[in-house]
Amino acid sequence: MADFNLYGKGIDDGWAVEDAARLEADTHFQADVAIIGTGAGGGTTAQILSEAGFRVILVEEGRLYHDPDFTMNEQKSYSRLYQEGMTRATADGGIAILQGRCVGGSTTVNWTSSFRTPEATLNHWKNQHGIQDCEPETLSPWFGNRENELNIQPWTTEPNRNNDVLREGCQELGWDWKTIPRNVKGCWDLGYCGMGCPTNAKQSTLVTSVPASLRRGATLVHSLRAEKLHHNQDRVEYLEATALGEDGVAPTGQGAHRGGSLCGRRQCHRIARPAAALQGSGSP
Amino acid sequence: MNREITENGESNADMDRRAFLRLGFNGGTALGGAVAIASLSGCSARPLHDPRGPATASAPDHGWHFLTEEDRVVLAALIASIIGPQIPSDADEREAAITRTLEDMDKALHFMGPPNQAEFRQLFDLLEFTPTRLTLARVTSYWPNVSEAQAEAFLQRWRNSSFNIFNKAYLGLVQVTNAAWYGRPAHYQQMGYPGPPAYTYDELPQLNRAS
Numbered sequence: 001m002a003d004f005n006l007y008g009k010g011i012d013d014g015w016a017v018e019d020a021a022r023l024e025a026d027t028h029f030q031a032d033v034a035i036i037g038t039g040a041g042g043g044t045t046a047q048i049l050s051e052a053g054f055r056v057i058l059v060e061e062g063r064l065y066h067d068p069d070f071t072m073n074e075q076k077s078y079s080r081l082y083q084e085g086m087t088r089a090t091a092d093g094g095i096a097i098l099q100g101r102c103v104g105g106s107t108t109v110n111w112t113s114s115f116r117t118p119e120a121t122l123n124h125w126k127n128q129h130g131i132q133d134c135e136p137e138t139l140s141p142w143f144g145n146r147e148n149e150l151n152i153q154p155w156t157t158e159p160n161r162n163n164d165v166l167r168e169g170c171q172e173l174g175w176d177w178k179t180i181p182r183n184v185k186g187c188w189d190l191g192y193c194g195m196g197c198p199t200n201a202k203q204s205t206l207v208t209s210v211p212a213s214l215r216r217g218a219t220l221v222h223s224l225r226a227e228k229l230h231h232n233q234d235r236v237e238y239l240e241a242t243a244l245g246e247d248g249v250a251p252t253g254q255g256a257h258r259g260g261s262l263c264g265r266r267q268c269h270r271i272a273r274p275a276a277a278l279q280g281s282g283s284p
Numbered sequence: 285m286n287r288e289i290t291e292n293g294e295s296n297a298d299m300d301r302r303a304f305l306r307l308g309f310n311g312g313t314a315l316g317g318a319v320a321i322a323s324l325s326g327c328s329a330r331p332l333h334d335p336r337g338p339a340t341a342s343a344p345d346h347g348w349h350f351l352t353e354e355d356r357v358v359l360a361a362l363i364a365s366i367i368g369p370q371i372p373s374d375a376d377e378r379e380a381a382i383t384r385t386l387e388d389m390d391k392a393l394h395f396m397g398p399p400n401q402a403e404f405r406q407l408f409d410l411l412e413f414t415p416t417r418l419t420l421a422r423v424t425s426y427w428p429n430v431s432e433a434q435a436e437a438f439l440q441r442w443r444n445s446s447f448n449i450f451n452k453a454y455l456g457l458v459q460v461t462n463a464a465w466y467g468r469p470a471h472y473q474q475m476g477y478p479g480p481p482a483y484t485y486d487e488l489p490q491l492n493r494a495s
Binding site for chain 1: 392394396399463468482
């Protein structure tokens with residue numbers, strides 16, 4: 001049976017979960033590391049660092065929605081859980097970008113397709129963007145670790161007629177096809193993945209690495225938009241952020257930076273992208 | 285005489301609005317020119333009412349996020365054509381259904397964020413500013429007096445226009461309207477969607493609570 005009301009129980013157990021919409025004054029938080037975003041990058045980073053003993057704060061622009069909120073209602077889900085109410089698109093409007101905006105980020109709303117980053121993409125990152133250490137063999141143990149942790153396995157359910165036609169067509173044409181590996185445990189096959197998994201079967205960061213971080217004493221502050229990294233010489237000193245209201249859209253303060261703000265007061269420097277983590281000076 | 289011109293004053297916001305209108309609607313030379321002429325004529329469809337102010341009689345306490353009273357008049361004229369025969373024929377039911385749809389559209393627009401909102405604002409400006417309403421939308425009546433046939437003809441003109449910008453504007457209006465209408469559980473059946481599987485209402489605590 002699914003484990004329902006994950007965050008309700010966790011908060012009762014003492015998880016540090018702050019709703020920035022409820023902050024009534026500018027607020028300072030202190031930590032070794034502030035991580036912007038709680039999706040695949042941020043959530044995983046938070047788990048690794050909090051398990052290594054760092055005091056971690058997770059900063060999430062979107063709000064915390066979890067299984068009690070996931071009622072398979074499209075209208076509510078799309079407005080609440082996606083960037084720009086699910087209307088984000090490429091500049092020419094040609095391709096929709098279904099990007100999450102909630103605790104768990106896109107891992108909360110994706111359709112569980114979980115494949116290793118293709119070699120061509122890794123090469124592009126390396127050659128065009130100068131990203132180091134992203135060869136398939138370097139990343140292989142990291143991919144393996146995630147596949148193991150998040151129960152990523154090819155879908156065992158028989159394809160429906162639509163997908164079967166695609167499979168047959170690919171076979172006829174000699175095109176490459178594969179069954180999608182999915183990050184699920186005990187999936188009910190309801191088909192409402194994009195509205196937030198109502199059974200917690202999807203192994204999103206919402207139900208895996210974020211709770212794991214919270215169990216290790218991390219603090220989650222949601223409805224808080226990271227605005228600016230303040231530098232002291234070549235180091236990030238603190239992160240300034242804006243509290244958003246209960247609609248997840250409008251800042252609670254009058255000015256852009258009024259309302260709640262979050263500042264990691266220790267000297268920090270950036271250690272990772274795209275999680276844009278901030279690390280205390282006493283850390284390696 | 286039309287209200288847009290007589291009630292408008294000048295402000296920096298107006299200047300910004302007109303500049304944006306020129307820059308954004310550059311889909312074609314002819315169209316761009318027409319919009320530029322409309323813009324240079326010294327008038328723009330600045331919202332006449334605080335968009336957060338109270339709205340219609342049927343929803344006196346509803347705080348509107350994005351849609352102005354003028355926007356709502358335009359949409360009210362178009363919704364019945366977009367939705368078609370599913371709109372109730374009874375006048376009271378019809379008005380209530382349109383108001384609910386406007387409220388849901390307003391909520392959706394609220395979450396869409398500034399880039400989308402800027403585009404919709406341009407679109408509404410174009411529809412509400414009399415010279416562009418007459419020349420670009422080719423809607424000859426003031427919006428409260430637009431008949432369903434006129435609304436339908438307008439939508440079809442933009443749908444079939446050879447200007448990409450009008451096709452996009454048509455899609456924008458239709459998609460937001462349809463999403464608001466068919467997003468309501470009461471309207472699921474109109475498009476043959478049964479809703480989540482019946483057994484989940486017994487098995488999932490969040491649905492038990494909701495019911």
